[in-house]
Amino acid sequence: MQIHIEVVIIILHSYGGNKMNYIEEIRRLKKEKNAVIFAHYYQRPEIQDLADYTGDSLYLSKIARDIDAEIIVFCGVHFMAESAKLLAPKKRVLIPREDAGCPMADMATATQLKRYKEDHPDTKIVAYVNTTAAVKALTDVCVTSSNAEQVIQEYIGEKLLYLPDKNLGAYLKDKYNLEMDLWDGFCYVHNRFSLDDVENLRNAHPDAELLVHPEMKIEIVKIADFVGSTKGLLEYVQAAKAKKFIVGTEVGIIHQMKKACPDKEFIEINEDFYCRNMKKTTMEHLYNSLLNEETEINLPEDIMVNAKRSLDKMFEILER
Ligand code: CIZ
Ligand code: SF4
Numbered sequence: 001m002q003i004h005i006e007v008v009i010i011i012l013h014s015y016g017g018n019k020m021n022y023i024e025e026i027r028r029l030k031k032e033k034n035a036v037i038f039a040h041y042y043q044r045p046e047i048q049d050l051a052d053y054t055g056d057s058l059y060l061s062k063i064a065r066d067i068d069a070e071i072i073v074f075c076g077v078h079f080m081a082e083s084a085k086l087l088a089p090k091k092r093v094l095i096p097r098e099d100a101g102c103p104m105a106d107m108a109t110a111t112q113l114k115r116y117k118e119d120h121p122d123t124k125i126v127a128y129v130n131t132t133a134a135v136k137a138l139t140d141v142c143v144t145s146s147n148a149e150q151v152i153q154e155y156i157g158e159k160l161l162y163l164p165d166k167n168l169g170a171y172l173k174d175k176y177n178l179e180m181d182l183w184d185g186f187c188y189v190h191n192r193f194s195l196d197d198v199e200n201l202r203n204a205h206p207d208a209e210l211l212v213h214p215e216m217k218i219e220i221v222k223i224a225d226f227v228g229s230t231k232g233l234l235e236y237v238q239a240a241k242a243k244k245f246i247v248g249t250e251v252g253i254i255h256q257m258k259k260a261c262p263d264k265e266f267i268e269i270n271e272d273f274y275c276r277n278m279k280k281t282t283m284e285h286l287y288n289s290l291l292n293e294e295t296e297i298n299l300p301e302d303i304m305v306n307a308k309r310s311l312d313k314m315f316e317i318l319e320r
Pocket of ligand 1: 040055129145229230
């Protein structure tokens with residue numbers, strides 16, 4: 001019995017020790033290699049806390065562009081690391097889990113989009129940032145959930161295609177009365193919930209405000225008290241008088257909401273409201289990525305040039 005207890009203690013000790021070492025080792029490697037760590041708001045809480053910068057994809061891409069570092073380790077999904085590479089071509093961008101893709105981004109391929117463009121030569125192509133670099137390279141302008149409304153207003157009156165998210169597209173089309181085709185894509189994480197799911201929760205918490213990401217179904221977006229990107233929702237709860245919120249997006253953002261507003265209450269729509277791909281990256285993966293300098297994002301030159309052109313168009317409109 002005595003031996004068993006000792007074995008358990010040794011195992012627990014080495015587990016705790018390893019966890020501690022990852023943090024220390026990551027910090028040491030970061031300094032040694034002049035590297036910075038980025039984490040999206042949907043990452044695991046411990047990754048968000050260790051990162052040098054935590055935010056949405058637009059914020060992180062802008063930091064990538066401006067920061068003085070040799071290596072960026074991007075804890076997020078593939079298209080986000082690609083965007084960082086597009087905006088910081090001279091820096092090495094690493095993604096700890098190469099298989100952390102975005103199923104919604106993968107719903108639009110370059111081959112499909114080329115075919116659409118052949119059939120619709122007069123249509124302007126508006127790409128949600130959740131697209132691969134190869135798809136971005138075929139588009140006229142990019143938008144993110146935090147700036148889609150501002151950017152799209154530049155295109156009122158034109159023939160448009162919005163891809164890949166049909167929910168965010170439908171929201172824009174409806175609000176600005178656009179002549180816009182919608183790609184048949186969606187986020188499996190946000191699109192899963194029905195109006196009934198949300199209304200039941202609202203009835204159970206009549207004193208809570210309903211906050212919704214525009215990737216949710218349009219009928220849910222329409223009844224929300226506030227619609228916004230992760231960053232938009234975070235800023236909203238900080239400024240709001242209300243004390244209780246139903247949070248209609250991936251649960252990772254609630255970590256930041258609780259940190260920013262410890263006196264407020266945040267209710268998940270469902271405890272399964274999480275993105276499997278975003279949660280793939282663990283401390284161990286982050287450590288290995290930094291140690292072995294993998295997996296590096298590399299893109300063909302023509303894709304770099306053309307995808308960046310579409311992102312730059314977005315920045316040009318925003319900075320006007
Ligand atoms: O652009 C991003 O970071 C995504 C995918 C979500 C959001 O609303 O911030
Ligand atoms: Fe893609 Fe949805 Fe996951 Fe965001 S939450 S990375 S849109 S699958």
